[in-house]
Amino acid sequence: MARASLRWRKFMLGAAIAFGMVAAAPLSAQAAAPAACTALQEKYPDWKGKTLVNAINPHTPGYETIDPKDPSKYIGFDIDLGEAIGECLGFKLTYKPVVFAALLTTLAAGQADIVISDIYATKERAKAADFITYSKVFDGVLVAKGNPKGINGINLSMCGAAAAENTGYVEVPLIQALIPECKKAGKPEPTIQLYDNNANCIQAILAGRADTYVNDVNTVDSAVKAYPDKLEKAIAVTIPYSVGIAVPKDKPKFRDAVLAALIEVQKAGTHMELLKKWGLDVNNFKEPDILTAD
Numbered sequence: 001m002a003r004a005s006l007r008w009r010k011f012m013l014g015a016a017i018a019f020g021m022v023a024a025a026p027l028s029a030q031a032a033a034p035a036a037c038t039a040l041q042e043k044y045p046d047w048k049g050k051t052l053v054n055a056i057n058p059h060t061p062g063y064e065t066i067d068p069k070d071p072s073k074y075i076g077f078d079i080d081l082g083e084a085i086g087e088c089l090g091f092k093l094t095y096k097p098v099v100f101a102a103l104l105t106t107l108a109a110g111q112a113d114i115v116i117s118d119i120y121a122t123k124e125r126a127k128a129a130d131f132i133t134y135s136k137v138f139d140g141v142l143v144a145k146g147n148p149k150g151i152n153g154i155n156l157s158m159c160g161a162a163a164a165e166n167t168g169y170v171e172v173p174l175i176q177a178l179i180p181e182c183k184k185a186g187k188p189e190p191t192i193q194l195y196d197n198n199a200n201c202i203q204a205i206l207a208g209r210a211d212t213y214v215n216d217v218n219t220v221d222s223a224v225k226a227y228p229d230k231l232e233k234a235i236a237v238t239i240p241y242s243v244g245i246a247v248p249k250d251k252p253k254f255r256d257a258v259l260a261a262l263i264e265v266q267k268a269g270t271h272m273e274l275l276k277k278w279g280l281d282v283n284n285f286k287e288p289d290i291l292t293a294d
Contacts, residue, residue, distance in 0.1 A: 036264045037088035044257035048090035055112035057100040059197035061222045063118040077278040082116040088261040099196040101168035104128040121244030126293040131244030140220030141234040142213040159187035164201040164210035167194045171214045
């Protein structure tokens, strides 16, 4: 127990040093978290000392990517958040990289215990897994520099455009819903190119194969930052979803344990500091909720 408490304190101290916030860090939060987590480990002992598998699609900079300094590791906000939750409940995480469309099927097949990988929680996806939501969603519309097609949202400006999207993304049906609207307006239909990860979607625009890519605004901003002379964000749009941690539907006790741990991680200030650490908008912060298909 003392060892877990020490690891937590080391994590918080490391984060504070990284942000130059040692003096400003809320001491009460740092002191409260270990005690609360100790209580959670006593309430939910099933996972203490275990190593769980987190299925991820590691192609989203800021959230989960391969560590460029050590290709055997993964880095990003979701990685750190998941390990903070694991630290609180007393388990460690290993990672199973899969294509985005396979995240929930991997979980349902029992090949992973949890999915923390910037996945939007929707009622449709909740048929396959329960979600603990933890982040608001703001999408960005990525286009080539100068926005040659004049795209200004998921609307008729996309008629005749080619959109690159990840297989299984919630943006796909939103763009498909434009097809009858474009026909009604006498305009050409939008087309959709499906890829396995964000990097390939972005490359499709860079190569001139696609005109736009709609995804999490932080991912879009990261792409613009990487290619400031070739890409730009046309606009940010609101998508009525939250990002969620997916857990198996037949493990409600685990779901409740993760929810309780996430609440303690947020109380300790860790969630907010991780958003800052990885350059993500702090407005994405959201108090957690449960989303199920019921």
